[in-house]
Amino acid sequence: MTASTRETAEGGATAAPVQRETFKDIALRTLSAAGRAIAQLASGLNTAVLAALLLLWLTLTAVTSLVGVGLLMAPAPLRGLHALAARERDRLARWGPEVVAPEPPPTRLRAALADPTTHRELHWLLRHSTIGALLGVFGVLLPILAIRDTAFPLYWTFMPANTTATSLGVGSAHTWADALAVALLGVGWIAIILGLTPGMARLQSDPGRRLLAAGPDVDLSLRVAELTATRAAALDAHATELRRIERSLHDGAQNRLVSVAVLLGAARRMVARDPAGADELLERAQSAAETALAELRTVARGILPPVLADRGLAGALSGLAADCAVPCRIDVDVPARCAASVEATAYFVVAEALTNIAKHSGARHATITARGNGGRLVLRVEDDGRGGADAEGGSGLTGIRRRIAAHDGDLALTSPPGGPTVLTVGLPCGT
Template sequence: MAVTGTRPDRTDEGGGDDEHGGERDGERGVGSGREGLRTVAGRAVRASGAALAELVGGLGTAVPALALLLLLAVAAVTAPLGAGLLLAAPLLRALHALAGRERERLGRHGPEVVAPDPAPPVRLRLALADPTTRRELHWLARHGTVGLLLGLAGFLLPLSAVRDTAFPLYWRFMPMDMTATSFGYGVAHSWAEAFAVCAFGIGSTAVILGLTPGMARLQADPGRRLLAAGPDQDLSLRVAELTATRAAALDAHATELRRIERALHDGTQNRLVSVTVLLGAARRQVARDPSRADEILERAQSAAEQALAELRTVSRSILPPVLDDRGLAGALSGLAADCPVPCRIDVDAPERCAASAEATAYFVVAEALTNVAKHSGARSVTVAVRARGGRLRLTVADDGRGGAEEAGGSGLTGIRRRIAAHDGTLRLASPPGGPTTLEVDLPSGS
């Protein structure tokens, strides 16, 4: 078994705040104004940092957007010669793929940008009449030009601000013509001028802090408006899909409650009833026969211990504490170690996932490995987990006899319900004779 990849440790931000809580309370009387200023400044720096990251990240789609824009122009010019027509389908495919990447990127920085349904066409005649393609072309023109410039500004502005602010540290060592400010105003000949450049750098830092959130919004705006389903799009399919997954979520919830209720009723409650009966019997025996009473008390104690153990099992099955203690990779390694069939785990999860997504992944792998042990006759099984781009993808593959069917039991149906409740998908490939592969894709909620 090999566990590769890492998952960043959970950082408990709440805990960190608590640690300094006392100190802050002490200061509150004297320096609450200073504290407030510091919080505001901290918030501005964080917002500006996030906006800069978003702007620079936007270059990842803006540079290909400009290239695609130029290629489309070449195709349009050469269309009468026929060459442009040949290029149309691959370029349209590239346009849809790039628009998809931008939707994913925007979804990471804010609310999800829901792709229009159905997928846009790649045949030129259909594409020219297709509103989605027209909106994507409109976006391409905006993002490949204005978006690209904003991204470049987001990349260069902080560099020039740092260069100018640190100017007094190095201006003496620079050749004369390189001692101008980043924006080329004036040349420093004296210390006073060098500090003026530094002041200019501090000023541009303040401007960056103030402007970048707006710039990031401006860069994202065409994508958010033009790549989402437009008002002319039929969203009824998506609404129907969400209604179904909502029903599945409620159903999965009710099933889970019923399971917990049964486990408490049949297990823990029964044991506690016998504890009370045994205690009653012990009380009656105390005066008459103390040694018999002691025997009954011992039985009552063991029944109480069993009730406790069952209660612990039930609470663990609600949200396995191992996920909190060891993270997804550690929890899955635990499952693999308990699996009687040799199991290889490969976890690549640099992004932190929501607790509910991790719990779903855990229960899916637990059920899949139980099935492999119970039904497959496999010699080995591999579990692969990838958490990237806001999606959590899981694959469980065994080399057993195959023939897995949802209709054959309740485990796979339960998995499908759980996944549907997360708006994810499940694919099961298990031809008779094997192998069996179970693929799951869900939003990681990160």
């Protein structure tokens, strides 16, 4: 079954008609992606410089080890290698999915040199200190070159004669036509920034994501510990959900039904001597019964929303977007239905994310994207609010993390000050 929809909801009872992305939306998304990529490349340059210095230190240690001196200081650069690798994992987690660290390497020199984790970290160090540093330099220089050349017509008349005009170090400007030609070069730099920097950022981070993550040769005790923690979080989430349901039934529907029973008893005793009073009591009992029924429906929807069975994930997410106070765009492309528990988790994750956006972000627009590919369901919720969301704080994000952990999924949150805030969730699409 195919579920594919693109809708815009302005907040209301029903979803708005299908609306294509405008040129403004595409331009804003492209600018946002390029800005994030430049910031990511700049942060990567920081660790790349440290990697180059550490590589020089390790090389010096290896050379001096031939005469025995380097063996004495070898543990220090190895500790520096592990610390820098941990710093790079933290950096990558800020810009995308978390990089799960392998088991800590051994501390003894001989065992550390034979450890596969150390070998992968050394491989990453070599790649990041060369290719990563080069990409980081380009990421920092490209905006400078673009500003310098694009703004050249504004200041070229104040420059000394025969001064190099372009940022490439060639050519000089003698006329306005020459100055405008330099500005066109600046436009070319901008096109390169918009088109290539996202790929450059991925190319810079790819070695770290492949080489610094726990590999298949890592001790299975790590995975056992992770699954144990996941199971504990799932059981806690299940117990919390049961307490919520019990509290809702006890404090809401049960009280209403008790009130209905009391009112019906009183009306039965009054029907003979005071028909008008009995009719009033019956009316109150009917109202209480209708309220109790509505509360029971609310509790039932909180367990498993019927809209998922009736309209599928695409329809359920469209309903959430329509009810959100912030205008939302929906883009769902899930070729096959996922397991009911996975779809329910996806529904509640998006519902909680939209609630957080409406309450705390100050956003004007939000976008919900869902993709099903390769046996995984990937959700992405983005808003243009003030940013600064804390991935470790707030009961809402804690609840989302627990629901995802129950399915062995993953969560990534990026929310720099000033926005945008992007929540990415991956779930195995089990059947």
